Amino acid sequence: MAKDITILIAGSAGQGIQTIGALLARICHNAGLFIFSTDEFESRIRGGHSFHQLRISTQALGAPSRHIDILVAINEREYEVHKDRLKKNGIVLINTDKEQSADSRVFHLPFDAAAKESGGVIASNTVAAGAILAIIGAEFKEFEAVLKDNFKGKSEDIFKLNLTAAQKGYDMGKAVDFPKYFDFDGKSHHHVVMSGAKAAALGALAADCRFFSFYPMSPGTGIITNVVKYADTLPIVIEQAEDELAAINMAMGASFAGVRSLTSTSGGGFCLMTEGIGLAAMTETPVVIINAQRPGPATGLATRTAQPDLLFTIHSSQDEFPRFVFAPGTVLETFNSVKKAFYLSEKYQVPAIVLMDQFLADSARTESEPFQTGFEHESFLDLETSMSQNKASQNQVSQDQIYLRYKQTDTGISPRRVPCQSEGLVRATGNEHSEEGLSTEDPENRTAMVEKRFKKLPLMKDEIKMPSIFCDGSAFYLTGWGSAKGSIMEACLHLREQGIEVGWIIFEDIWPMDSHKLTKLLENKKLIMVEANVTCQMGNLIRQMTGIDYMSSILKYDGRPIYPEYIIEKVKQIMGK
Amino acid sequence: MATTKFDIENENQWCPGCGNFSILQAMKKAFIAKALEPKDLFIVSGIGQAGKTPHFMACNMLHGLHGRALPLATGAKIANHRLNILVNSGDGDCYGEGGNHFLAAIRRNIDITLLVHNNRVYGLTKGQASPTTALGRQTEMQNKGTVSSPFNPIATALVTGAGFVAKGFSGNIEQLSGLIVEAMNHKGFSMIDIDQPCVSFNKINTHLWYKERVFDLKETGHDPADYEKALKVAHMGEDKIPTGVIYKAHTLAFHERFDVLKKKPLFDYNFDKTRMDEILTRA
Ligand SMILES: Cc1ncc(C[n+]2csc(CCOP(=O)(O)OP(=O)(O)O)c2C)c(N)n1
Ligand code: SF4
Numbered sequence: 073m074a075k076d077i078t079i080l081i082a083g084s085a086g087q088g089i090q091t092i093g094a095l096l097a098r099i100c101h102n103a104g105l106f107i108f109s110t111d112e113f114e115s116r117i118r119g120g121h122s123f124h125q126l127r128i129s130t131q132a133l134g135a136p137s138r139h140i141d142i143l144v145a146i147n148e149r150e151y152e153v154h155k156d157r158l159k160k161n162g163i164v165l166i167n168t169d170k171e172q173s174a175d176s177r178v179f180h181l182p183f184d185a186a187a188k189e190s191g192g193v194i195a196s197n198t199v200a201a202g203a204i205l206a207i208i209g210a211e212f213k214e215f216e217a218v219l220k221d222n223f224k225g226k227s228e229d230i231f232k233l234n235l236t237a238a239q240k241g242y243d244m245g246k247a248v249d250f251p252k253y254f255d256f257d258g259k260s261h262h263h264v265v266m267s268g269a270k271a272a273a274l275g276a277l278a279a280d281c282r283f284f285s286f287y288p289m290s291p292g293t294g295i296i297t298n299v300v301k302y303a304d305t306l307p308i309v310i311e312q313a314e315d316e317l318a319a320i321n322m323a324m325g326a327s328f329a330g331v332r333s334l335t336s337t338s339g340g341g342f343c344l345m346t347e348g349i350g351l352a353a354m355t356e357t358p359v360v361i362i363n364a365q366r367p368g369p370a371t372g373l374a375t376r377t378a379q380p381d382l383l384f385t386i387h388s389s390q391d392e393f394p395r396f397v398f399a400p401g402t403v404l405e406t407f408n409s410v411k412k413a414f415y416l417s418e419k420y421q422v423p424a425i426v427l428m429d430q431f432l433a434d435s436a437r438t439e440s441e442p443f444q445t446g447f448e449h450e451s452f453l454d455l456e457t458s459m460s461q462n463k464a465s466q467n468q469v470s471q472d473q474i475y476l477r478y479k480q481t482d483t484g485i486s487p488r489r490v491p492c493q494s495e496g497l498v499r500a501t502g503n504e505h506s507e508e509g510l511s512t513e514d515p516e517n518r519t520a521m522v523e524k525r526f527k528k529l530p531l532m533k534d535e536i537k538m539p540s541i542f543c544d545g546s547a548f549y550l551t552g553w554g555s556a557k558g559s560i561m562e563a564c565l566h567l568r569e570q571g572i573e574v575g576w577i578i579f580e581d582i583w584p585m586d587s588h589k590l591t592k593l594l595e596n597k598k599l600i601m602v603e604a605n606v607t608c609q610m611g612n613l614i615r616q617m618t619g620i621d622y623m624s625s626i627l628k629y630d631g632r633p634i635y636p637e638y639i640i641e642k643v644k645q646i647m648g649k
Numbered sequence: 650m651a652t653t654k655f656d657i658e659n660e661n662q663w664c665p666g667c668g669n670f671s672i673l674q675a676m677k678k679a680f681i682a683k684a685l686e687p688k689d690l691f692i693v694s695g696i697g698q699a700g701k702t703p704h705f706m707a708c709n710m711l712h713g714l715h716g717r718a719l720p721l722a723t724g725a726k727i728a729n730h731r732l733n734i735l736v737n738s739g740d741g742d743c744y745g746e747g748g749n750h751f752l753a754a755i756r757r758n759i760d761i762t763l764l765v766h767n768n769r770v771y772g773l774t775k776g777q778a779s780p781t782t783a784l785g786r787q788t789e790m791q792n793k794g795t796v797s798s799p800f801n802p803i804a805t806a807l808v809t810g811a812g813f814v815a816k817g818f819s820g821n822i823e824q825l826s827g828l829i830v831e832a833m834n835h836k837g838f839s840m841i842d843i844d845q846p847c848v849s850f851n852k853i854n855t856h857l858w859y860k861e862r863v864f865d866l867k868e869t870g871h872d873p874a875d876y877e878k879a880l881k882v883a884h885m886g887e888d889k890i891p892t893g894v895i896y897k898a899h900t901l902a903f904h905e906r907f908d909v910l911k912k913k914p915l916f917d918y919n920f921d922k923t924r925m926d927e928i929l930t931r932a
Binding site for chain 1: 689908
């Protein structure tokens with residue numbers, strides 16, 4: 073049987089609870105265990121309630137769990153906040169030097185006092201980590217090795233202080249009565265523990281993105297933050313724009329001049345970018361935008377999660393034009409979707425948007441598969457090749473004097489050139505234009521140009537992966553998209569174990585949707601939509617595109633992730649069980 | 650007008666007598682003086698009558714959105730700092746809709762040349778007040794007179810730290826083309842605010858009105874290296890309008906501040922698959 077526990081470390085912003093989580097995650101990963109960690113915090117830098125939740129398992133994980141085995145309260149008051157989620161046989165560690173509690177599940181452990189004894193209250197986190205590690209069965213030497221690595225290059229005194237603190241914490245944990253949980257003798261055979269934000273950053277770099285423009289907005293910022301450390305070794309420039317209008321226009325300017333570029337934001341910032349998306353469409357300039365969703369409207373819940381921008385994203389900006397929209401559900405999918413967005417945006421000369429959300433961007437999970445520069449999709453050229461082909465075509469055409477930026481072709485895709493690299497002038501405008509790129513209001517030209525842009529649509533539809541279906545022939549299907557994937561899958565497997573005949577349908581590539589293919593796929597299937605928004609946006613989109621109505625929906629809009637347990641409970645309600 | 654290699658067969662959309670024609674002519678003259686070919690030029694523009702300028706000239710062009718020409722140009726320059734980039738913008742486009750970008754472009758010291766066609770009115774949308782319209786001036790829309798005081802682009806550029814600030818007049822093509830050459834030669838952000846009559850919507854600030862007021866700073870012995878004097882010039886008011894280079898100082902341009910760009914433009918690098926694979930395996 074799989075062993076699977078959830079540890080929740082709760083405290084205030086500024087207390088470094090994430091540091092504890094990161095230490096634990098690393099030691100578990102080294103021992104070949106799977107982890108899934110989430111952070112929930114308030115939009116403030118100090119104080120308030122925040123927590124880090126770490127799920128550890130001997131089996132692959134796609135979602136966090138709502139039920140807690142070990143609750144670690146760095147402030148005493150956090151116990152009250154979270155105790156309802158504690159399992160029957162769960163335990164609580166409270167950072168206090170008060171006498172032991174009468175409740176046999178509650179342990180008062182003086183993390184702060186032990187840290188002070190070791191030489192500084194700053195090491196209180198290390199004490200807590202030591203205690204937890206002892207409880208879940210890690211050897212002290214594994215902890216010591218990770219600490220040594222963490223404090224590499226720092227002063228010996230700081231390392232000593234933490235090591236002493238770690239030992240004190242470990243001894244405290246040893247005294248706690250909890251069945252030794254995991255075997256830490258294993259070796260890591262998994263690729264990596266990674267957040268969605270980092271995977272997106274790597275996806276962009278692997279796609280040879282060289283320019284990153286952004287205006288800070290949670291949770292979109294984390295993606296660019298993850299690029300920073302590569303700026304010394306790769307040819308990239310990261311620029312903080314004066315606002316999101318500038319961010320998208322800078323990205324487009326760079327792309328127009330021949331450098332792949334990315335901008336990343338969240339709902340409100342994405343709103344400001346929409347006019348720019350129209351310009352990308354009209355000038356047929358490739359650009360990739362990540363919208364890491366959060367609850368709105370307006371500022372909404374700045375540090376929380378939701379999936380409320382689906383319909384807005386597929387329709388954002390003026391008038392009508394083809395675009396790509398992807399909604400990866402895992403870390404590896406995020407990496408691949410971002411790469412694919414670059415590739416397809418360039419191939420079709422259209423904007424491509426990757427929809428993420430706070431949950432996907434900020435949670436970290438074990439990923440077993442390696443990340444690669446190439447494409448899994450056979451028809452995709454290696455990006456390196458496509459880039460050099462692009463350059464070659466610029467040289468090739470240098471003889472002809474007249475270049476038609478918007479030349480009519482069978483596919484609607486005109487050969488692309490960048491300015492000042494050849495004799496033929498590159499002329500582009502956001503006004504309706506002729507093949508030469510000069511603005512004209514001629515009605516025939518207008519019609520022809522709208523049709524030119526839309527000629528790409530059928531080809532773009534063919535690039536889109538159909539939703540994945542699990543257990544075809546099931547009585548009904550949990551249906552969702554993006555970051556809800558892991559929870560849907562886990563809930564589905566759990567329900568099946570209980571004899572309920574349920575499958576899943578999960579969308580990763582969203583737009584453009586092929587209504588014909590989708591209708592065939594969904595015909596006669598009963599759908600229970602699972603989404604983090606209030607109007608069931610994907611359910612409505614499916615109905616609009618296929619005429620197929622969903623049977624029921626499980627919607628969550630409290631700003632928190634959808635847990636598998638939540639889906640299970642709701643499915644049972646729907647089934648009247 | 651003598652024909653040049655920058656001429657193009659494209660119907661001009663400006664009103665006859667508009668100051669924009671002279672600005673266009675001064676640009677072509679400057680490019681010839683700099684021995685540039687159309688293919689060496691990349692002109693980015695905003696929306697408005699001024700924004701149409703590159704349509705009427707042989708050059709590479711990106712005619713973007715209202716107010717957003719500067720970020721487009723900035724991105725392009727970061728991608729390939731070898732490009733000669735100029736921006737044509739209007740007073741509404743640059744100081745109104747794009748005001749924030751104006752400040753940011755100066756602070757970045759991005760090496761492009763900004764030409765603001767300042768006609769003190771919104772031309773393309775038919776004569777509403779612009780950020781440079783005088784206080785109290787009546788328009789069809791502001792029929793009791795504007796209630797906001799005008800924006801001072803020169804003073805703002807100076808206090809924001811611009812390294813090349815000049816004032817031109819569409820009525821003096823000779824001087825203006827010289828200013829454009831000098832602005833393009835300047836390494837870093839350069840701007841020329843160009844007084845331009847709008848014959849259709851600005852009946853006060855006419856060609857004659859300007860002609861009676863403009864004078865060349867060169868003739869007064871103005872020293873463009875003197876920041877304090879430049880500030881005084883920026884605040885001279887309306888009775889006498891100074892033209893010429895108001896301030897000039899060199900600081901490192903945006904692309905000179907990045908190690909990767911010191912080696913070569915971003916555009917010139919090749920994708921290093923080996924390095925990327927290494928990053929991915931060690932991620
Ligand atoms: C987002 C947006 N808002 C408004 C407009 C309408 N608009 C077009 S040009 C213009 C003003 C142009 O004035 P100015 O920049 O002074 O240029 P001019 O036409 O006088 O040369 C406006 C408001 C627009 N195109 N886009
Ligand atoms: S409206 Fe004014 S600025 Fe526009 S073209 Fe006519 S004269 Fe020139």
